Amino acid sequence: MLDNVLHAAILATTPILLAALGGLINRQAGIVNIGLEAMMLSGALAALIAAHVSGSWEVGLLAAAVAGLISAAPLSILVTRFGANEIVAGLGLNVLIAGLIGYLLSDFYGVSGTLRLMPVPTLPRIDLPFIAGVPVLGAILSGKDVLTWAAWILVPLTALLLTRTRIGLRLRACGSSPATANSVGLSVPNLRDGATLAAGALAGLGGAALSLGLVGLFSEGLTGGRGFIALAAFYFGRNRPWPTAFACILFGFFDAAQIRLQGGGLPPELVQVLPYAVVILALTLASWRRRRGPSPEP
Amino acid sequence: MLKPVLIAGAAALALSATGAAFAQDPVALVIAQGGLGDQSYNDLAHQGFMAATEETGVEGRVLESRDVVAQGEQILRRAAESDFGLVVDLEYAHGEVMEAVAPDYPDTEFVVLNQVREGDNITSVLFSEHEGSYLAGALAAMVTTNTDIPGINEDANIGVIGGTRSVGIDKFLVGFVQGAREINPDVQVQVAYANTFGDPATGQQMAEAMFENGADIVYQVAGGTGLGVIQAAEAAGHYAIGVDTDQDGLAPGHVLTSMIKRVDVAVADVVEAYAGGSLEGGQVRNYSLADNGVGLSEMIHTRDLLPADYLARIDELRDGIIAGDIVVVNVIEDGYPDFFQ
Numbered sequence: 001m002l003d004n005v006l007h008a009a010i011l012a013t014t015p016i017l018l019a020a021l022g023g024l025i026n027r028q029a030g031i032v033n034i035g036l037e038a039m040m041l042s043g044a045l046a047a048l049i050a051a052h053v054s055g056s057w058e059v060g061l062l063a064a065a066v067a068g069l070i071s072a073a074p075l076s077i078l079v080t081r082f083g084a085n086e087i088v089a090g091l092g093l094n095v096l097i098a099g100l101i102g103y104l105l106s107d108f109y110g111v112s113g114t115l116r117l118m119p120v121p122t123l124p125r126i127d128l129p130f131i132a133g134v135p136v137l138g139a140i141l142s143g144k145d146v147l148t149w150a151a152w153i154l155v156p157l158t159a160l161l162l163t164r165t166r167i168g169l170r171l172r173a174c175g176s177s178p179a180t181a182n183s184v185g186l187s188v189p190n191l192r193d194g195a196t197l198a199a200g201a202l203a204g205l206g207g208a209a210l211s212l213g214l215v216g217l218f219s220e221g222l223t224g225g226r227g228f229i230a231l232a233a234f235y236f237g238r239n240r241p242w243p244t245a246f247a248c249i250l251f252g253f254f255d256a257a258q259i260r261l262q263g264g265g266l267p268p269e270l271v272q273v274l275p276y277a278v279v280i281l282a283l284t285l286a287s288w289r290r291r292r293g294p295s296p297e298p
Numbered sequence: 299m300l301k302p303v304l305i306a307g308a309a310a311l312a313l314s315a316t317g318a319a320f321a322q323d324p325v326a327l328v329i330a331q332g333g334l335g336d337q338s339y340n341d342l343a344h345q346g347f348m349a350a351t352e353e354t355g356v357e358g359r360v361l362e363s364r365d366v367v368a369q370g371e372q373i374l375r376r377a378a379e380s381d382f383g384l385v386v387d388l389e390y391a392h393g394e395v396m397e398a399v400a401p402d403y404p405d406t407e408f409v410v411l412n413q414v415r416e417g418d419n420i421t422s423v424l425f426s427e428h429e430g431s432y433l434a435g436a437l438a439a440m441v442t443t444n445t446d447i448p449g450i451n452e453d454a455n456i457g458v459i460g461g462t463r464s465v466g467i468d469k470f471l472v473g474f475v476q477g478a479r480e481i482n483p484d485v486q487v488q489v490a491y492a493n494t495f496g497d498p499a500t501g502q503q504m505a506e507a508m509f510e511n512g513a514d515i516v517y518q519v520a521g522g523t524g525l526g527v528i529q530a531a532e533a534a535g536h537y538a539i540g541v542d543t544d545q546d547g548l549a550p551g552h553v554l555t556s557m558i559k560r561v562d563v564a565v566a567d568v569v570e571a572y573a574g575g576s577l578e579g580g581q582v583r584n585y586s587l588a589d590n591g592v593g594l595s596e597m598i599h600t601r602d603l604l605p606a607d608y609l610a611r612i613d614e615l616r617d618g619i620i621a622g623d624i625v626v627v628n629v630i631e632d633g634y635p636d637f638f639q
Contacts, residue, residue: 004507004510008503008506008507012499012503106333111336112332112333112334112336113332113333113336113496113522114336114498114522114525116525116548210499214499214502214503215498215499215502215525215526215529216529216533217498217525217526217529219496219497219498219522219525220496221494221496221497221498221522222497222498222499224494224496224497224499224500255503256503256507259490259500259503259504259507260507260511262489262490262491267463268463268490268491268493269463269493272491272493
């Protein structure tokens, strides 16, 4: 039972974690990215179509990253060059992309809502020979797809990027004090554009984790608000990679548990809110702790 | 003036010049959310609509709207004012609005699906989904212990996933459970609700959880969410049961059967009755097993996997329901039975 929950939780966490890592880089550079949902959705669609046409999931992943990046571009330009409000622009992007995708689906594929393409190469799952049989550890490590591995490897890499590299420090300077960054000769708009495009690419891959990694089809509701869960995750993690990843896995775990708790006598409506309730509780605790204790950096 | 006696059907149309001048007015079909191309409910209804308008020669038009749920009142009023004699509305959310609008247009006939609405010019169309689901449950209960069939374990364990927890959905679920228990009183049926009709990833995870728990057949009553259930069945080498339309081809060999609702037949019937002048408002038309309004798919991909006596048993149960020997619980009318709380 626990093994099943862990296995499912980790797979379900991947899309959220990828988007959240993108979002936190973006946030560190000073932009709150509300458009993650849209970037995930376009990545999910591009991944499915490209993988189907090319017959290769690698091409699908590439297309997902590119599609996420392209959909992030207008958001970034509006915010950094034209001074648009990031919340309004992000929400606008979500509406725009959802509408565009609806149009694409009906115009090119003659379907509304759901796109199934056959055959489509889904992400292979990597079974680890000896570890697979070990309880708990096997469930955590074995049978995961490449994006899941990539997402978790990116957690320490993102931490390193932000704290130990020149580009990371510059990004954070843009976020914490754009005027100072500007005065020492950094181009704040350029750095922020870079961060938003990176967020787009990562969120696009998160979308691919849904369409190619989990389900093997696309639907307009495929992301189902996961972009916003990612947003909550990096807020909870205060834009730091490890706490953000913890928030993601927390949600993934309770979501997987929720599915298995149904039928246990509790009303399903109550069980279903569990993962959201946990996230809200965690967010509240985090902000409470922040007010109380000395603030750790960064 | 004497009204000529009209027989429903195309032949009667040519004679209807005296009795029912309104029968010449065009007919409209309001498309529900999801839109045309959904390969499901809307498309199926549209097929029946086109076939019937072609056959009867009545002019038919399709009304689509980007925001169909919120614009219910405008759509219905505009349709009635544009001289449509019959407005068939596929959108479930328009039921209440229709009740309010219909009295203002006594010369227009309205048709609403999957619910009963009051009004002298409103025809309500219902389907006996519980009966079709009963057959699906019975078949699943027979198959779930037959390990000769690939992807089946020995446990008498099956599952069903509903879109939301509501009587409209539980009508399917209760029928399914009752049918399964008819075959095997000890069968374990896992029941879960996705709380969404549009999230296949959730459907996929829920089905996987049921497979882990020993199920090998999962019935999906969850629209787009259910596509994830079918996907999970294919990936795990188990079985899903489709709903509304024939979904057997979505994952050939991994959709055991589909519980089909013949929305096309219902819509065509209504249009033909209208064209023939025999459509009387204020009535409820029910489509059940008896008139092929609901039923199981042809199972073209899975039929060969099943022993012949299974299909014979399904036919037997079907006849029993039609004859009234077997009474399937309809939660909307009868309330919840003891075995499903």
